[in-house]
Amino acid sequence: MMRGLRQRKSANLLQQDIVSPKGCYVYAIYVDGVLRYIGKGTNGRVYDHMKEVRQRLTRRFKLKNVSPIFQQKLTEAVIKGAVIEEIVIADNLTSKQAYELEHCRMEKMVHDGKRTELWNVVPPSIYTPQEYEAFVKKLLKNLRSKNHLARYFARMQLARLAAEAPWPAAGLVSATSTAQSRHLEIPAHHDGFSDCVRSLAGRSQFCI
Secondary structure: OOOOEEEOOOOOOOOOOOOOOOOEEEEEEEEOOEEEEEEEEOOOHHHHHHHHHHHHOOOOOOHHHOOOHHHHHHHHHHHOOOOEEEEEEEEEEOHHHHHHHHHHHHHHHHHOOOHHHOOOOOOOOOOOHHHHHHHHHHHHHHHOOOOHHHHHHHHHHHHHHHHHOOOOOHHHHHHHHHHHHOOOOOOOOOOHHHHHHHHHHHHHHHOO
């Protein structure tokens, strides 16, 4: 397993000593020393982002039209002369291990209050207990909406949250009770949190 392998400090976009990771791997991209992207892949995936940027810089383009947002921000950073570091966190993983490690790393960033530092899209399933409670309160508010679709999607979201229960927050208990009082099909009891704890414990060896 390869950890902390740094590749290509590329303010000048020169390639140096590129080493190919083995199997599935998880990598990080730093911009001027700040972690901006966490990803997983095989073969040369870790280098594809900067390859795309270099190709873009050979032709005319409008920065505002570049997508996804990570490519837009990365391109802008390179134009401004930022130092880009591509780091392989761990390689020679199974696909499942790579997925879990990527998720674990993003989860840690969010729980450390650094969600906004990441330029890649953070899965909606990753949030702090405070964010979770705020989301549940928003769904509860939507249950009282005059809009039929808003009420429907709030009900469906609450049902999903009650089944998964990533956080045993008071907000979820309140949401479940409220939904049940409105005759919504949301289970009153669940062991989603214990399942989540076991899942986190099982993958903790990959939280490097």
